[in-house]
Amino acid sequence: MRGFLTLIRLDMAIWRKTPWVIATALIPPVGMAILVTMLTFAVTRQPVALVIQDHSPQAQSMADIIRSDTDTYQLYQTTLAGAQNLLKKQEVTSIIVIPKGFGKALATDGAKVDLTLNNIDYDFADDIRRSISRSVAEFDAPELGVASSRSVGTSVIPSPYRVNPDETDLRKTDVDFLHYQVVPVLILLIINVGMLSSAVLASRDRERRTDRVLALAPVSPMARIAARLTGGLLVTFLMVIPVTWILVATHQIQPPDGHWWALIGVLGVTSLLSVSLGSLLGVALKKSTTVALAAVILASYLFFLGGGFTTIAFLPDWLQTVSRIVPTRYAIDALRQSLFYPDLSNVAKNLITVTGFAVAALAASVYTLRRAAR
């Protein structure tokens, strides 16, 4: 037991004295967190110029509808010449013009709202097209508008479009884009720290030939392996617990009552999985530099095939099938469920699945470490 504890202390001391490895483990999650935060600016509101050439009350109503859609448009109200200048300088994506005679044209059912669009790629171009269609439809059918989509339940209000959507939301909470995408970065942090801590220690022993010295220590091979894995696990906890605490203290994450056990379970089991995978990698590759690079690449695949940066349902069928054998998919699902939603449906199932993967990885790493120790 004493030897076991000494080896753990040794691994933790090595880790503490290699700040570059710690930095290496932190860079991808920090980069990903910055990416997701900046993405929030890029994918939400679009800059649009609004030109009102008609002064009728109807034109003002149309303008008010557009102004009310604050989730979509970042509006610059200006003249046509000013708007064209903004479009030329790429300061706006499009120009919406409520043309002269708009009010009169409504009487003959022939009114138009002009949209000039810089359609460089169809992602934001389609966002603008959908939004302007909704704004225009709202003029004749308020039940198709922004306010109606936010209210619950739709009665049959006669509409000139003759179709009214009646929305039922599956979940009781609305999670904003930033939190939904940024929370899985916690899983990326665990994978990176867990894998790098155990992988670099394993490869370092072989690179510096200290494995031969350890082999002479009066400790059984199994105790050495257990100490290596426990050391990796402790290092991971040392990084993850303060980060989680900071996130909770700053109210970035707030697990509902009764969800703490699920959160701790997800973080713990994912840590065990990462440390086991890292040990496998450390034995397979010898040089620390290549081990670190391979660990980060593997962590990236585990993260985004697990739905950390995507929504799995949007992926092609073959990728959805691949993602079923990616353990982080279940960890990320369980993490989101335990943090964002009031119930814990599927969390137990997801936790059992991740635990299964973790135990398999642990068994494989014990086997390979034992072989390497001979």
Added chain:
Amino acid sequence: MSDWWAACRAGMRLQTQQFMKGPLLIVLTVVEALTFLALVSLFGLTGSKAPTALVVNDHSPLTASFVQDLAKDHDSFRLEPTTLAIAKQRLAAGSVVDILTIPKGFGASVAAGRTVVLPVTIDNVDTDLTDDIQRALPAAIQTFGLQHHFNGIRLAPVEHDLLSYDTAYVPYLVVSALGLDALVVAGALGATAMAGEWENKTLVQWRLSPSPMSGLLIGKLIAVVIVSTLAVWVAALLVFFGYGVHPHDAVGTLAALALCCVIFTALGAVVGNLLRRTLPVAIVFFGIALPLYIDSGSLEPERFDGHWLWFFGHATPVYAAVGVLQNTVHGLRVTPESIPVDLGILTLWALFSMAIAYLILQRSKAVR
């Protein structure tokens, strides 16, 4: 001058030998670059065509017309016709994000001028996804109403596009990602090449050698530029043939990528000289590439993201690189600056970064 060339050739030979001794590092760096392409492609797939279970309980011509409008609705839905029971299972399993149910009697009611309620169940995992569906449905309903000239519809949008075609999202994203691939590959290899000299303490021998140090440095970096350019060209060929992106100017694209590799190799050398350790350098570049991807106009022209992000975008060469690459591949202009200006900026970056790499090396205590 002949001494300088001899040193340059020796530097190239030295670096080539180092590459050959550790080919796994090159392979992993290229895999890292391809990982970046895969990452942005997966993100691109999430941006449109929401997988939607469509339950059709009515079989009239008006229903067929409405379904067609949903299918064509600005790349909003990927419709998967099914039964309600299966749709609910798929929604619970997370393989579709919403269920649209067209109720029995839809066609007859619409034809009679009555308003039909269309049940929509959304897995509102986040507000972005929910907002997209909430925008897409009224747009499809509007198209349906305008197409059939229903009474009471008084106005319609008229769209004028600046370009005659829309560039699909994933092809747009992967072209930008090529610029970032150059950053990851050339930056990581350039940094590893220089950090290796520090780590192995061979830099002192550079100083003791009678050969000019600038020749050795340039020679080493030329070898890195050649290897990283070839690696990035492999990624570019994957984009052209794997993703089916047909470049407007293939030669210009490859030349722009080579120029990017020169810049990022030199910047990599700067980072390698500053960090002096091989372990973190490749990961530093991967980590930097993630936020830079957003702040370089890779998703959409950077100018659209507001003054601050646009301003900071200019702090790195990636902004101009994306501008040039989007022009050579898709024929698009995504920066307010003209293409010659972007090219000029890239050339200045190349010269500036080479000069900085050399100055840092020369001023280092270990070399003096």
